[in-house]
Amino acid sequence: MEFFIGHYNYWVVIILMMVGLYTVISRGNLVKKIIGLNIFQVSVFFLYISLGTVEGGAAPIIAEGVKVYSNPLPHVLILTAIVVGVATTALALALVVRIKETYGTIEEDEIHNLDHSL
Amino acid sequence: MGNHISLLLVIVPLIAAPLVAVLPRGRLPWAASFFVSVVCAVFAGIQLWSVLQGGVISYELGGWAPPWGIEYRIDAVNAFVALIVAVIAALTLPYALHSVEREIPEEKIPTFYSALLLCLTGLLGITQTGDIFNVFVFLEISSLSSYALISLGKSRQAFTSSYQYLIMGTIGATFYLIGVGLLYSQTGTLNMQDMANILPSVLHLNTVETGFTFIMVGIALKLALFPLHLWLPNAYTYAPSVVTVFLAATATKVAVYVMLRILFTVFPQTFTIATPADELFIVAGMAGVIIASVYAIYQKNIKRLLAYSSVAQIGYMVLGIGFATATGLMATLIHLFNHALMKGALFMAIGAIIYRIDSCRLDQIHGLGRAMPWTFGAIVLGGLSLIGVPGTAGFISKWYLVTAALEQSAWLPVAVILIGSLLAVVYMGKLIEALYFKPVTDNRKVVTEAPLMLLMPTWCLVLANIYFGLDTDLTVGVAEQAAAILGGMKP
Numbered sequence: 332m333e334f335f336i337g338h339y340n341y342w343v344v345i346i347l348m349m350v351g352l353y354t355v356i357s358r359g360n361l362v363k364k365i366i367g368l369n370i371f372q373v374s375v376f377f378l379y380i381s382l383g384t385v386e387g388g389a390a391p392i393i394a395e396g397v398k399v400y401s402n403p404l405p406h407v408l409i410l411t412a413i414v415v416g417v418a419t420t421a422l423a424l425a426l427v428v429r430i431k432e433t434y435g436t437i438e439e440d441e442i443h444n445l446d447h448s449l
Numbered sequence: 450m451g452n453h454i455s456l457l458l459v460i461v462p463l464i465a466a467p468l469v470a471v472l473p474r475g476r477l478p479w480a481a482s483f484f485v486s487v488v489c490a491v492f493a494g495i496q497l498w499s500v501l502q503g504g505v506i507s508y509e510l511g512g513w514a515p516p517w518g519i520e521y522r523i524d525a526v527n528a529f530v531a532l533i534v535a536v537i538a539a540l541t542l543p544y545a546l547h548s549v550e551r552e553i554p555e556e557k558i559p560t561f562y563s564a565l566l567l568c569l570t571g572l573l574g575i576t577q578t579g580d581i582f583n584v585f586v587f588l589e590i591s592s593l594s595s596y597a598l599i600s601l602g603k604s605r606q607a608f609t610s611s612y613q614y615l616i617m618g619t620i621g622a623t624f625y626l627i628g629v630g631l632l633y634s635q636t637g638t639l640n641m642q643d644m645a646n647i648l649p650s651v652l653h654l655n656t657v658e659t660g661f662t663f664i665m666v667g668i669a670l671k672l673a674l675f676p677l678h679l680w681l682p683n684a685y686t687y688a689p690s691v692v693t694v695f696l697a698a699t700a701t702k703v704a705v706y707v708m709l710r711i712l713f714t715v716f717p718q719t720f721t722i723a724t725p726a727d728e729l730f731i732v733a734g735m736a737g738v739i740i741a742s743v744y745a746i747y748q749k750n751i752k753r754l755l756a757y758s759s760v761a762q763i764g765y766m767v768l769g770i771g772f773a774t775a776t777g778l779m780a781t782l783i784h785l786f787n788h789a790l791m792k793g794a795l796f797m798a799i800g801a802i803i804y805r806i807d808s809c810r811l812d813q814i815h816g817l818g819r820a821m822p823w824t825f826g827a828i829v830l831g832g833l834s835l836i837g838v839p840g841t842a843g844f845i846s847k848w849y850l851v852t853a854a855l856e857q858s859a860w861l862p863v864a865v866i867l868i869g870s871l872l873a874v875v876y877m878g879k880l881i882e883a884l885y886f887k888p889v890t891d892n893r894k895v896v897t898e899a900p901l902m903l904l905m906p907t908w909c910l911v912l913a914n915i916y917f918g919l920d921t922d923l924t925v926g927v928a929e930q931a932a933a934i935l936g937g938m939k940p
Contacts, residue, residue: 355616368619375626382634405633408582412626415589419619422596426612433605442609 340381347374359439361430365423372416379405379412454499455508455521458492458531459577461485462570470563478559479546482566486538489573493535497528501930507579515579516640522579525930529782530706531576533789537698538569540793544906545691548800552689553601561601565695567594572703581629581715582639584707585622588671591703592618595696599688610683617680621670624663631660641715652720664711665726672704674767675737678760685756686809690800693752697759698793702785705766709778712770713935722773730771735865737764742872746879751799752809754876755792758835761869762788768862769850775932776853782928784846787834787917791843794831794910798824801899801907811880816889818881820896823904825884827911832877834914837870841918845925 335342347370354367383405391403427437434442465485472478500506500523508521523531545565553561571591575584596618600611633639635656636647651657666677673681681701685693712721721727738761745757762784769781801824802817803809818825834841847866854862898904917924 352620355620361612364616368616371620372623375623375630378627379630382630405630408630408639411582411586415586415593415622418593419589419615422593423612423615426596426600426608426615429600430605430608430612433608446606446609 340377344374344378344381347371347377361427361437361439362424365420365427368423369416369420372412372419376409376413376416379409452506452508454492454496455506455523455577456510458489458496458535459570459574461488461492462566462573466563466566466570469566470560472559474555474559476546478562479542479549482545482562483539483542485566486535486542486569489569490532490535490539493528493532493573496523497525497532497927500525500528501927516638516643519583520579520640520642521577522642523577524934525927526709526782526934527576527706529927529931530703530785531573533702533786534569534572534576534699537695537789537793540906540909541691541695541698544694544797544800544903547900547902548690548804551804552603552691557601561598564594564597565692567591568598568695568700572699575703576706579641580639581632581641581644581711585626585629588622588625588707591700592622592671595692595700598692598696599684601692602687602689604687606683607687610680610687614680614684617670617677621667621677624667624670626667628660628662628664628667631656631663635660641710645715645717648715648720649717652717658724661711661716661720661724661726665708668704668708668711669733672701672708672767673760673763674733675741675760675764676733678737678741678763681760682753682756685759685796686750686753690796690803694793694796694800697756697796698789701759701763702789705763705770705781705785708770709781709935712773713778718773718936727771727773730767731859731862734764734766734768734771735862737761737767738865738869739872742869742876745876746872748876749811750809751802751811751814751880752796754811754880755795755799758873758876759788759792761873762792762835765846765850765866765869768866769853772853772857772859772862774853774856776849776856778932778935779925779928780846780849780853782931783849783924786924786928787842787846787914790910790914790917791831791834791841794827794907794914795835797903797907797910798827798831801827801903804899804903805896811883813890814883815887816885817896818884819889821898823908824899827904827907828884829881830911830914832873832881834918836873836877839918840915842914842924844918845921849925 351367351371351374355364358364383402385399385401388399388401389397391400431437434445436442462485469478469481506523510519549558568591571587574587578584596611596615600607635651635654636644638644638647670677685697741757741760745754748754766781766784769777799809802814834843837843837847851863851866
């Protein structure tokens with residue numbers, strides 16, 4: 332039981348990761364796929380932030396009387412990854428807009444039918 | 450300048466990219482990008498030369514000493530790959546001028562070149578950096594720009610194939626990110642060299658093995674290793690010709706490089722051999738060679754035919770990695786170079802056909818070879834190289850690959866390599882039959898040879914295919930050094 336409660340943040344990561352990946356794979360709606368992709372990426376952000384935690388550590392800002400700090404490096408890395416994630420989402424949504432304009436639908440199976448009925 | 454070249458190789462296209470986007474319409478954006486690509490090719494050449502002369506270059510970004518700062522660490526392996534990328538870019542851009550004017554709407558041309566330069570930045574960045582997280586950043590720079598480039602294709606399928614690639618590419622990159630995080634949690638470093646020193650003491654931990662697996666699957670998605678190749682045929686088919694040439698000749702090669710780095714530099718050899726990774730690579734490589742080649746035979750679109758052939762060629766490269774011997778790695782590196790030459794030449798020739806008849810369907814190119822003799826010649830010679838006929842570059846890579854397999858008495862891979870070559874004869878034969886021996890369809894307007902600006906880069910690559918099939922000093926010499934650095938285990 333200790334194993335589960337002590338690592339609850341990692342369980343959250345795993346659950347989010349699976350939810351995200353499953354959504355990407357199972358949904359036919361292109362926007363829902365992007366939402367799934369976002370959940371998947373957010374789970375990785377959580378993973379990194381959990382890695383940086385030091386037990387009893389304060390925020391990594393120099394202050395008097397504080398001896399233990401959390402590791403700021405994973406936080407910095409994940410800031411970069413968040414930027415990448417936002418860019419990916421923006422690009423994906425832009426593509427969905429163009430797909431909607433040309434096909435008139437954002438359902439994967441309908442797009443597939445449109446391409447193969449020609 | 451000295452060592453700054455290593456950084457300039459990334460910085461120059463990065464700074465040029467936004468500048469090109471705001472240049473006025475017309476040919477100025479093209480001229481600027483061409484200039485940048487030539488500068489990069491020269492820098493990459495100097496860099497390889499100085500690495501071969503003076504050993505490893507270590508460049509500390511911003512003067513921060515590694516492992517705290519980001520280090521660009523150049524040895525024969527990445528100097529070689531960087532040269533491939535930069536030279537292909539420098540040859541693609543003169544080709545781009547007319548092809549892009551034909552295929553891309555005029556108002557999008559400046560941003561098109563801007564995205565192409567960003568893609569170049571990302572690919573060169575991956576080869577230069579010695580920091581495992583930095584690889585992720587550059588990987589995403591190159592990927593995001595290539596999604597945008599692919600979506601500029603003429604048909605509406607360009608959007609869906611770009612979207613498909615985006616989803617799969619992002620999953621791949623995120624897997625890589627998870628792996629890097631797990632490795633960081635156990636080693637506390639992101640510098641590849643530093644991580645290589647620390648990893649042996651923590652190898653027994655599950656976390657390290659999990660991280661390794663995540664990274665491998667992530668990169669396998671990026672390099673379109675069979676059966677994770679599903680994004681590639683669509684992306685190559687519907688992208689604008691120039692983008693197909695550039696991505697086919699560089700993007701997957703750089704992913705192969707990252708895989709080599711992680712497998713042989715960051716992780717100790719013994720670990721890689723102890724995991725089932727090398728056996729899996731051999732199985733996936735063999736399956737890729739056979740199945741993708743068979744798929745290629747049944748394609749009705751010539752770009753898609755060559756795209757499936759690319760998946761098969763990646764199978765050969767991965768076979769070399771799977772052998773994990775010095776000869777195997779040499780074969781992989783040589784094929785990396787040679788495949789860039791042959792696929793570059795073939796996709797350029799196909800682009801010339803699209804330039805003339807605006808179609809790449811197999812049933813619409815009947816008899817076209819006689820109207821476009823130079824383009825046809827390029828396809829024939831490129832095809833011979835793809836098959837691996839002696840006297841072409843393709844023969845050299847197959848020779849080393851078969852040697853590597855024979856060293857280990859691995860008879861099945863030898864048979865697969867030979868069958869793969871026979872299948873290449875079939876699909877290239879199909880293409881050549883349609884181009885030359887089928888009667889011309891009546892209702893087509895008269896076709897003339899492609900313009901010189903398209904033919905010259907194509908033939909540069911075709912002649913390179915022949916040159917590197919006869920004189921192997923550069924390719925084999927560098928590959929030998931590079932394989933020694935990666936330290937393939939002696940059989």
